[in-house]
Amino acid sequence: MKTLIVNASPRPKGNTAALIEALKEALNGEVIELSAFRSDIAPCIDCRACWTTARCIVRDEMDVIYGDDFDNVVVASPVYFCTLPGKMLSLMSRMQPWHVATFFLKKPLVLKKKKAAVILTAGGKGNASGANHHLRAFFRMLNAEGWAEHTVVSPSTDTIPAWEDEQAMAGVREMALWLNGDESQGA
Ligand SMILES: Cc1cc2nc3c(=O)[nH]c(=O)nc-3n(C[C@H](O)[C@H](O)[C@H](O)COP(=O)(O)O)c2cc1C
Known part of the structure:
Protein backbone atom coordinates (compact mmCIF):
# COMPACT_ATOMS: atom_id res chain seq x y z
CA MET A 1 0.00 0.00 0.00
CA LYS A 2 1.28 3.42 -0.93
CA THR A 3 -0.03 6.69 0.54
CA LEU A 4 0.70 10.08 -0.95
CA ILE A 5 0.46 12.97 1.53
CA VAL A 6 0.37 16.41 -0.04
CA ASN A 7 1.48 18.87 2.62
CA ALA A 8 0.31 22.43 1.91
CA SER A 9 1.76 24.11 5.01
CA PRO A 10 4.93 26.21 4.84
CA ARG A 11 5.67 25.50 8.54
CA PRO A 12 7.85 22.41 9.14
CA LYS A 13 6.93 22.27 12.83
CA GLY A 14 3.43 23.70 12.55
CA ASN A 15 -0.03 22.40 13.21
CA THR A 16 -0.49 20.57 9.93
CA ALA A 17 2.94 18.94 10.33
CA ALA A 18 1.95 17.63 13.79
CA LEU A 19 -1.14 15.92 12.41
CA ILE A 20 0.82 14.53 9.46
CA GLU A 21 3.34 13.02 11.89
CA ALA A 22 0.55 11.36 13.90
CA LEU A 23 -0.96 10.01 10.69
CA LYS A 24 2.36 8.66 9.48
CA GLU A 25 2.98 6.88 12.77
CA ALA A 26 -0.26 4.95 12.33
CA LEU A 27 -0.05 4.28 8.59
CA ASN A 28 1.09 0.98 7.12
CA GLY A 29 3.04 0.65 3.90
CA GLU A 30 4.99 3.24 1.97
CA VAL A 31 4.38 6.95 2.53
CA ILE A 32 5.41 9.63 0.06
CA GLU A 33 5.19 13.23 1.26
CA LEU A 34 5.02 16.01 -1.27
CA SER A 35 5.38 19.58 -0.05
CA ALA A 36 3.48 22.19 -2.03
CA PHE A 37 5.81 24.85 -0.54
CA ARG A 38 9.20 23.12 -0.63
CA SER A 39 8.90 21.23 -3.90
CA ASP A 40 9.67 22.98 -7.17
CA ILE A 41 6.22 22.38 -8.63
CA ALA A 42 5.49 25.12 -11.13
CA PRO A 43 2.02 26.51 -11.72
CA CYS A 44 0.17 25.77 -14.95
CA ILE A 45 1.09 28.48 -17.47
CA ASP A 46 -1.65 27.55 -19.94
CA CYS A 47 0.90 26.66 -22.65
CA ARG A 48 -1.79 24.39 -24.13
CA ALA A 49 0.57 21.58 -25.05
CA CYS A 50 -1.82 19.24 -23.24
CA TRP A 51 -4.59 20.26 -25.63
CA THR A 52 -3.16 17.77 -28.14
CA THR A 53 -1.43 15.18 -25.96
CA ALA A 54 -3.40 15.24 -22.68
CA ARG A 55 0.02 15.31 -21.02
CA CYS A 56 1.87 18.08 -19.25
CA ILE A 57 5.21 18.97 -20.84
CA VAL A 58 6.65 20.39 -17.60
CA ARG A 59 8.79 17.86 -15.70
CA ASP A 60 9.01 18.43 -11.96
CA GLU A 61 7.77 16.77 -8.77
CA MET A 62 4.25 16.84 -10.16
CA ASP A 63 5.37 13.58 -11.81
CA VAL A 64 4.68 11.89 -8.47
CA ILE A 65 1.00 12.69 -9.04
CA TYR A 66 1.00 12.12 -12.80
CA GLY A 67 2.60 8.68 -12.17
CA ASP A 68 -0.70 7.58 -10.55
CA ASP A 69 1.13 4.96 -8.51
CA PHE A 70 -0.48 5.30 -5.08
CA ASP A 71 -3.50 3.81 -3.33
CA ASN A 72 -4.35 6.65 -0.93
CA VAL A 73 -4.06 10.41 -1.24
CA VAL A 74 -4.23 12.76 1.74
CA VAL A 75 -4.23 16.55 1.44
CA ALA A 76 -3.06 18.18 4.68
CA SER A 77 -3.35 21.94 4.70
CA PRO A 78 -3.84 25.07 6.73
CA VAL A 79 -6.86 27.19 5.80
CA TYR A 80 -5.82 30.51 4.26
CA PHE A 81 -8.53 33.07 3.57
CA CYS A 82 -11.21 30.35 3.82
CA THR A 83 -9.46 28.26 1.18
CA LEU A 84 -6.13 26.50 0.51
CA PRO A 85 -2.75 28.30 0.39
CA GLY A 86 -1.75 29.68 -3.02
CA LYS A 87 1.02 27.12 -3.53
CA MET A 88 -1.50 24.32 -3.15
CA LEU A 89 -3.87 25.93 -5.64
CA SER A 90 -0.91 26.33 -7.93
CA LEU A 91 -0.13 22.59 -7.66
CA MET A 92 -3.79 21.81 -8.34
CA SER A 93 -3.70 23.93 -11.49
CA ARG A 94 -1.33 21.33 -12.95
CA MET A 95 -4.27 18.90 -13.13
CA GLN A 96 -5.32 20.77 -16.27
CA PRO A 97 -4.39 17.79 -18.54
CA TRP A 98 -7.16 15.84 -16.80
CA HIS A 99 -9.66 18.58 -17.64
CA VAL A 100 -8.46 18.70 -21.23
CA ALA A 101 -8.60 14.91 -21.64
CA THR A 102 -12.12 14.74 -20.23
CA ASN A 132 -13.72 22.07 0.22
CA HIS A 133 -14.66 23.40 -3.21
CA HIS A 134 -11.10 22.96 -4.51
CA LEU A 135 -10.58 19.63 -2.78
CA ARG A 136 -13.72 18.22 -4.41
CA ALA A 137 -12.36 19.05 -7.87
CA PHE A 138 -8.85 17.78 -7.10
CA PHE A 139 -10.01 14.41 -5.79
CA ARG A 140 -12.46 13.96 -8.64
CA MET A 141 -9.61 14.43 -11.07
CA LEU A 142 -7.51 11.87 -9.17
CA ASN A 143 -10.37 9.32 -9.07
CA ALA A 144 -10.10 9.42 -5.28
CA GLU A 145 -13.11 9.03 -2.97
CA GLY A 146 -14.06 9.03 0.69
CA TRP A 147 -12.69 12.39 1.81
CA ALA A 148 -16.10 13.80 2.81
CA GLU A 149 -16.36 11.13 5.52
CA HIS A 150 -12.63 11.20 6.27
CA THR A 151 -11.80 14.83 6.93
CA VAL A 152 -10.15 15.85 10.19
CA VAL A 153 -10.19 19.52 11.19
CA SER A 154 -8.25 21.21 13.97
CA PRO A 155 -10.29 24.38 13.97
CA SER A 156 -8.81 26.69 16.62
CA THR A 157 -5.04 26.46 16.39
CA ASP A 158 -4.61 30.08 17.55
CA THR A 159 -5.67 28.91 21.02
CA ILE A 160 -5.32 25.09 20.91
CA PRO A 161 -2.39 23.88 18.79
CA ALA A 162 -3.18 20.81 16.72
CA TRP A 163 -0.82 18.61 18.78
CA GLU A 164 -2.94 19.41 21.86
CA ASP A 165 -6.23 18.92 20.00
CA GLU A 166 -7.11 15.43 21.19
CA GLN A 167 -10.09 15.12 18.87
CA ALA A 168 -7.96 15.90 15.82
CA MET A 169 -5.13 13.61 16.95
CA ALA A 170 -7.60 10.75 17.48
CA GLY A 171 -9.20 11.63 14.13
CA VAL A 172 -5.98 11.12 12.17
CA ARG A 173 -5.34 7.81 13.90
CA GLU A 174 -8.82 6.66 12.80
CA MET A 175 -8.10 7.98 9.34
CA ALA A 176 -5.00 5.79 9.21
CA LEU A 177 -7.03 2.70 10.13
CA TRP A 178 -9.34 3.38 7.22
CA LEU A 179 -6.49 4.04 4.82
CA ASN A 180 -4.78 0.88 6.05
CA GLY A 181 -7.83 -1.07 4.92
CA ASP A 182 -9.45 -1.85 8.24
CA GLU A 183 -13.00 -2.09 6.89
CA SER A 184 -14.52 -1.83 10.39
CA GLN A 185 -13.66 1.88 10.12
CA GLY A 186 -16.41 2.40 7.52
CA ALA A 187 -16.44 3.08 3.80
C1 LIG B 1 -2.23 34.02 5.13
C2 LIG B 1 -3.04 33.32 6.18
C3 LIG B 1 -4.42 33.24 6.05
C4 LIG B 1 -5.20 32.59 7.01
N1 LIG B 1 -6.54 32.49 6.84
C5 LIG B 1 -7.30 31.84 7.75
C6 LIG B 1 -8.71 31.69 7.58
O1 LIG B 1 -9.30 32.14 6.60
N2 LIG B 1 -9.39 31.06 8.53
C7 LIG B 1 -8.81 30.53 9.64
O2 LIG B 1 -9.51 29.95 10.48
N3 LIG B 1 -7.46 30.63 9.84
C8 LIG B 1 -6.70 31.26 8.91
N4 LIG B 1 -5.33 31.35 9.08
C9 LIG B 1 -4.70 30.66 10.23
C10 LIG B 1 -4.10 29.29 9.83
O3 LIG B 1 -5.05 28.52 9.13
C11 LIG B 1 -3.68 28.53 11.08
O4 LIG B 1 -2.74 29.28 11.81
C12 LIG B 1 -3.12 27.17 10.74
O5 LIG B 1 -3.27 26.29 11.82
C13 LIG B 1 -1.64 27.20 10.34
O6 LIG B 1 -1.24 25.89 10.08
P1 LIG B 1 0.30 25.47 10.08
O7 LIG B 1 0.85 25.77 11.43
O8 LIG B 1 0.29 24.01 9.78
O9 LIG B 1 0.96 26.20 8.95
C14 LIG B 1 -4.55 32.01 8.15
C15 LIG B 1 -3.16 32.12 8.28
C16 LIG B 1 -2.41 32.76 7.33
C17 LIG B 1 -0.90 32.83 7.49
Missing part, protein backbone atom coordinates in the same frame (compact mmCIF):
# COMPACT_ATOMS: atom_id res chain seq x y z
CA PHE A 103 -13.79 17.78 -21.74
CA PHE A 104 -11.79 18.85 -24.80
CA LEU A 105 -10.39 15.59 -26.16
CA LYS A 106 -13.30 13.47 -24.84
CA LYS A 107 -10.84 10.72 -23.89
CA PRO A 108 -10.87 10.68 -20.08
CA LEU A 109 -7.66 9.54 -18.41
CA VAL A 110 -7.99 6.12 -16.84
CA LEU A 111 -6.69 6.54 -13.30
CA LYS A 112 -6.40 4.04 -10.49
CA LYS A 113 -9.21 4.22 -7.93
CA LYS A 114 -7.94 5.64 -4.64
CA LYS A 115 -9.01 6.53 -1.14
CA ALA A 116 -8.94 10.24 -0.32
CA ALA A 117 -8.69 11.95 3.06
CA VAL A 118 -8.19 15.51 4.28
CA ILE A 119 -6.52 17.19 7.24
CA LEU A 120 -7.26 20.89 7.73
CA THR A 121 -5.98 23.25 10.39
CA ALA A 122 -7.41 26.71 10.95
CA GLY A 123 -6.71 29.54 13.35
CA GLY A 124 -10.40 29.96 13.97
CA LYS A 125 -11.27 33.18 12.15
CA GLY A 126 -12.84 31.72 9.07
CA ASN A 127 -14.37 28.63 7.56
CA ALA A 128 -13.11 26.15 5.02
CA SER A 129 -15.86 26.46 2.41
CA GLY A 130 -13.44 27.49 -0.34
CA ALA A 131 -11.02 24.71 0.59
Whole structure:
Protein backbone atom coordinates (compact mmCIF):
# COMPACT_ATOMS: atom_id res chain seq x y z
CA MET A 1 0.00 0.00 0.00
CA LYS A 2 1.28 3.42 -0.93
CA THR A 3 -0.03 6.69 0.54
CA LEU A 4 0.70 10.08 -0.95
CA ILE A 5 0.46 12.97 1.53
CA VAL A 6 0.37 16.41 -0.04
CA ASN A 7 1.48 18.87 2.62
CA ALA A 8 0.31 22.43 1.91
CA SER A 9 1.76 24.11 5.01
CA PRO A 10 4.93 26.21 4.84
CA ARG A 11 5.67 25.50 8.54
CA PRO A 12 7.85 22.41 9.14
CA LYS A 13 6.93 22.27 12.83
CA GLY A 14 3.43 23.70 12.55
CA ASN A 15 -0.03 22.40 13.21
CA THR A 16 -0.49 20.57 9.93
CA ALA A 17 2.94 18.94 10.33
CA ALA A 18 1.95 17.63 13.79
CA LEU A 19 -1.14 15.92 12.41
CA ILE A 20 0.82 14.53 9.46
CA GLU A 21 3.34 13.02 11.89
CA ALA A 22 0.55 11.36 13.90
CA LEU A 23 -0.96 10.01 10.69
CA LYS A 24 2.36 8.66 9.48
CA GLU A 25 2.98 6.88 12.77
CA ALA A 26 -0.26 4.95 12.33
CA LEU A 27 -0.05 4.28 8.59
CA ASN A 28 1.09 0.98 7.12
CA GLY A 29 3.04 0.65 3.90
CA GLU A 30 4.99 3.24 1.97
CA VAL A 31 4.38 6.95 2.53
CA ILE A 32 5.41 9.63 0.06
CA GLU A 33 5.19 13.23 1.26
CA LEU A 34 5.02 16.01 -1.27
CA SER A 35 5.38 19.58 -0.05
CA ALA A 36 3.48 22.19 -2.03
CA PHE A 37 5.81 24.85 -0.54
CA ARG A 38 9.20 23.12 -0.63
CA SER A 39 8.90 21.23 -3.90
CA ASP A 40 9.67 22.98 -7.17
CA ILE A 41 6.22 22.38 -8.63
CA ALA A 42 5.49 25.12 -11.13
CA PRO A 43 2.02 26.51 -11.72
CA CYS A 44 0.17 25.77 -14.95
CA ILE A 45 1.09 28.48 -17.47
CA ASP A 46 -1.65 27.55 -19.94
CA CYS A 47 0.90 26.66 -22.65
CA ARG A 48 -1.79 24.39 -24.13
CA ALA A 49 0.57 21.58 -25.05
CA CYS A 50 -1.82 19.24 -23.24
CA TRP A 51 -4.59 20.26 -25.63
CA THR A 52 -3.16 17.77 -28.14
CA THR A 53 -1.43 15.18 -25.96
CA ALA A 54 -3.40 15.24 -22.68
CA ARG A 55 0.02 15.31 -21.02
CA CYS A 56 1.87 18.08 -19.25
CA ILE A 57 5.21 18.97 -20.84
CA VAL A 58 6.65 20.39 -17.60
CA ARG A 59 8.79 17.86 -15.70
CA ASP A 60 9.01 18.43 -11.96
CA GLU A 61 7.77 16.77 -8.77
CA MET A 62 4.25 16.84 -10.16
CA ASP A 63 5.37 13.58 -11.81
CA VAL A 64 4.68 11.89 -8.47
CA ILE A 65 1.00 12.69 -9.04
CA TYR A 66 1.00 12.12 -12.80
CA GLY A 67 2.60 8.68 -12.17
CA ASP A 68 -0.70 7.58 -10.55
CA ASP A 69 1.13 4.96 -8.51
CA PHE A 70 -0.48 5.30 -5.08
CA ASP A 71 -3.50 3.81 -3.33
CA ASN A 72 -4.35 6.65 -0.93
CA VAL A 73 -4.06 10.41 -1.24
CA VAL A 74 -4.23 12.76 1.74
CA VAL A 75 -4.23 16.55 1.44
CA ALA A 76 -3.06 18.18 4.68
CA SER A 77 -3.35 21.94 4.70
CA PRO A 78 -3.84 25.07 6.73
CA VAL A 79 -6.86 27.19 5.80
CA TYR A 80 -5.82 30.51 4.26
CA PHE A 81 -8.53 33.07 3.57
CA CYS A 82 -11.21 30.35 3.82
CA THR A 83 -9.46 28.26 1.18
CA LEU A 84 -6.13 26.50 0.51
CA PRO A 85 -2.75 28.30 0.39
CA GLY A 86 -1.75 29.68 -3.02
CA LYS A 87 1.02 27.12 -3.53
CA MET A 88 -1.50 24.32 -3.15
CA LEU A 89 -3.87 25.93 -5.64
CA SER A 90 -0.91 26.33 -7.93
CA LEU A 91 -0.13 22.59 -7.66
CA MET A 92 -3.79 21.81 -8.34
CA SER A 93 -3.70 23.93 -11.49
CA ARG A 94 -1.33 21.33 -12.95
CA MET A 95 -4.27 18.90 -13.13
CA GLN A 96 -5.32 20.77 -16.27
CA PRO A 97 -4.39 17.79 -18.54
CA TRP A 98 -7.16 15.84 -16.80
CA HIS A 99 -9.66 18.58 -17.64
CA VAL A 100 -8.46 18.70 -21.23
CA ALA A 101 -8.60 14.91 -21.64
CA THR A 102 -12.12 14.74 -20.23
CA PHE A 103 -13.79 17.78 -21.74
CA PHE A 104 -11.79 18.85 -24.80
CA LEU A 105 -10.39 15.59 -26.16
CA LYS A 106 -13.30 13.47 -24.84
CA LYS A 107 -10.84 10.72 -23.89
CA PRO A 108 -10.87 10.68 -20.08
CA LEU A 109 -7.66 9.54 -18.41
CA VAL A 110 -7.99 6.12 -16.84
CA LEU A 111 -6.69 6.54 -13.30
CA LYS A 112 -6.40 4.04 -10.49
CA LYS A 113 -9.21 4.22 -7.93
CA LYS A 114 -7.94 5.64 -4.64
CA LYS A 115 -9.01 6.53 -1.14
CA ALA A 116 -8.94 10.24 -0.32
CA ALA A 117 -8.69 11.95 3.06
CA VAL A 118 -8.19 15.51 4.28
CA ILE A 119 -6.52 17.19 7.24
CA LEU A 120 -7.26 20.89 7.73
CA THR A 121 -5.98 23.25 10.39
CA ALA A 122 -7.41 26.71 10.95
CA GLY A 123 -6.71 29.54 13.35
CA GLY A 124 -10.40 29.96 13.97
CA LYS A 125 -11.27 33.18 12.15
CA GLY A 126 -12.84 31.72 9.07
CA ASN A 127 -14.37 28.63 7.56
CA ALA A 128 -13.11 26.15 5.02
CA SER A 129 -15.86 26.46 2.41
CA GLY A 130 -13.44 27.49 -0.34
CA ALA A 131 -11.02 24.71 0.59
CA ASN A 132 -13.72 22.07 0.22
CA HIS A 133 -14.66 23.40 -3.21
CA HIS A 134 -11.10 22.96 -4.51
CA LEU A 135 -10.58 19.63 -2.78
CA ARG A 136 -13.72 18.22 -4.41
CA ALA A 137 -12.36 19.05 -7.87
CA PHE A 138 -8.85 17.78 -7.10
CA PHE A 139 -10.01 14.41 -5.79
CA ARG A 140 -12.46 13.96 -8.64
CA MET A 141 -9.61 14.43 -11.07
CA LEU A 142 -7.51 11.87 -9.17
CA ASN A 143 -10.37 9.32 -9.07
CA ALA A 144 -10.10 9.42 -5.28
CA GLU A 145 -13.11 9.03 -2.97
CA GLY A 146 -14.06 9.03 0.69
CA TRP A 147 -12.69 12.39 1.81
CA ALA A 148 -16.10 13.80 2.81
CA GLU A 149 -16.36 11.13 5.52
CA HIS A 150 -12.63 11.20 6.27
CA THR A 151 -11.80 14.83 6.93
CA VAL A 152 -10.15 15.85 10.19
CA VAL A 153 -10.19 19.52 11.19
CA SER A 154 -8.25 21.21 13.97
CA PRO A 155 -10.29 24.38 13.97
CA SER A 156 -8.81 26.69 16.62
CA THR A 157 -5.04 26.46 16.39
CA ASP A 158 -4.61 30.08 17.55
CA THR A 159 -5.67 28.91 21.02
CA ILE A 160 -5.32 25.09 20.91
CA PRO A 161 -2.39 23.88 18.79
CA ALA A 162 -3.18 20.81 16.72
CA TRP A 163 -0.82 18.61 18.78
CA GLU A 164 -2.94 19.41 21.86
CA ASP A 165 -6.23 18.92 20.00
CA GLU A 166 -7.11 15.43 21.19
CA GLN A 167 -10.09 15.12 18.87
CA ALA A 168 -7.96 15.90 15.82
CA MET A 169 -5.13 13.61 16.95
CA ALA A 170 -7.60 10.75 17.48
CA GLY A 171 -9.20 11.63 14.13
CA VAL A 172 -5.98 11.12 12.17
CA ARG A 173 -5.34 7.81 13.90
CA GLU A 174 -8.82 6.66 12.80
CA MET A 175 -8.10 7.98 9.34
CA ALA A 176 -5.00 5.79 9.21
CA LEU A 177 -7.03 2.70 10.13
CA TRP A 178 -9.34 3.38 7.22
CA LEU A 179 -6.49 4.04 4.82
CA ASN A 180 -4.78 0.88 6.05
CA GLY A 181 -7.83 -1.07 4.92
CA ASP A 182 -9.45 -1.85 8.24
CA GLU A 183 -13.00 -2.09 6.89
CA SER A 184 -14.52 -1.83 10.39
CA GLN A 185 -13.66 1.88 10.12
CA GLY A 186 -16.41 2.40 7.52
CA ALA A 187 -16.44 3.08 3.80
C1 LIG B 1 -2.23 34.02 5.13
C2 LIG B 1 -3.04 33.32 6.18
C3 LIG B 1 -4.42 33.24 6.05
C4 LIG B 1 -5.20 32.59 7.01
N1 LIG B 1 -6.54 32.49 6.84
C5 LIG B 1 -7.30 31.84 7.75
C6 LIG B 1 -8.71 31.69 7.58
O1 LIG B 1 -9.30 32.14 6.60
N2 LIG B 1 -9.39 31.06 8.53
C7 LIG B 1 -8.81 30.53 9.64
O2 LIG B 1 -9.51 29.95 10.48
N3 LIG B 1 -7.46 30.63 9.84
C8 LIG B 1 -6.70 31.26 8.91
N4 LIG B 1 -5.33 31.35 9.08
C9 LIG B 1 -4.70 30.66 10.23
C10 LIG B 1 -4.10 29.29 9.83
O3 LIG B 1 -5.05 28.52 9.13
C11 LIG B 1 -3.68 28.53 11.08
O4 LIG B 1 -2.74 29.28 11.81
C12 LIG B 1 -3.12 27.17 10.74
O5 LIG B 1 -3.27 26.29 11.82
C13 LIG B 1 -1.64 27.20 10.34
O6 LIG B 1 -1.24 25.89 10.08
P1 LIG B 1 0.30 25.47 10.08
O7 LIG B 1 0.85 25.77 11.43
O8 LIG B 1 0.29 24.01 9.78
O9 LIG B 1 0.96 26.20 8.95
C14 LIG B 1 -4.55 32.01 8.15
C15 LIG B 1 -3.16 32.12 8.28
C16 LIG B 1 -2.41 32.76 7.33
C17 LIG B 1 -0.90 32.83 7.49
